[in-house]
Amino acid sequence: MLILRNIALATVAPLVLAVAGLAHPHGLARSTAADWTQLHIALLPVFPLLTAGLLIPLWHRPRPCLAGFATVVAWVCSFGYAAFYTGLDAVAGIAAGTAVENVGATVSLGPVKRPLYATGELLGHVGVYALIGAIAATAGALFPKHGVRILPGTVVLLGAGWSFVDSHIFWPRGVWTMLGFALGFALLTLGTTVKRVPSMRMA
Template sequence: MLSIGRSVLVTAAPLVLAVAGWVHPHGLSRTTAEEWAHLHIVLLPVFPLLPVGLLALLWRRPRRDLAGVATVVVWIAAFAYAAYYTGLDAVAGIAAGTTVEHAPQNADLGALKQPLYDTGDALGHVGAYALIVAVVAAAVALWPRHGIRVLPGTAVLLLSGWSFIDSHIFWPRGVFTMLGFALGFALLDWAVTGRRPGADRT
């Protein structure tokens, strides 16, 4: 895969999510409910793509050693992230927005939203922790060939992953979290672009 093309691939999802976070409503109310729900419908296929920044770098990794085991862990954790974070998007985004949009005028919006937020947050936390596991496993998989070069990107991704647990994509922290993911993926892409002198090129 060409380096420039791969760089675009690994940074595309977090950059799109950063832009979405910039325009995301700051709160869910009757006036923002339609925009809230529609934005999360648009983002439904985007959130699961966040781990592509790791998976693209691990394509064709060795399969019969520690790096291979770590690669399998990355794929499993990436799947868990995609499944559970999509749940957050569907419940606290689409469902909550639709519920508020069509709630009766005398309805207690807080009582309607909170159970959806609680369920969505629980799903999102599982997804975010799974993404952190994927980052650690990716570093283990990449270390044998690229060594210390993987550390800067891994550090940025771990900080972003930790922030992601409760920041979602909301401005301001969530937007900077997504930009952090883009930077971290770009740094890992840089780390694997060149190989160590004497590294196995087969």
């Protein structure tokens, strides 16, 4: 069925990230550096796909003037998230893990990690705020046609987005955040796929 296919496509990325969060090292040390690096390399193409849960409901939708502007904003913000959060993954994930794995045993790790974490955190915050903007713009684009049916998914997604600002995918909150995205995307997709039931008119 079309509904089940769309829900599956919209939720696969956050569900994969939730599972990955269970295996994510809680800290970066010499003993965890290899796993840290390899996990972030594996997830490099997955994080940008989080926006699929927004782009699927927006695809081929009628675009009156205001809704069309909101759709453009949603696409631009989705691109911003994909670009900047990939930067976090590359800098604080792959680069930091590689540096710690290869630094000398007598070298303090703090000066190695802190600059990479600081840069990665900045990139990640920009990316997540762009994602929150994309969620709000998607709601604005879909509301004229679908009305209140998109509100449950939007509310769940905004809550998950706010949690994502500082949770990444770390267990426990990061994993629950990804599950929140999966639920929100499923509700949003359902709200834009199920047809409105015509009201019965009394003779």
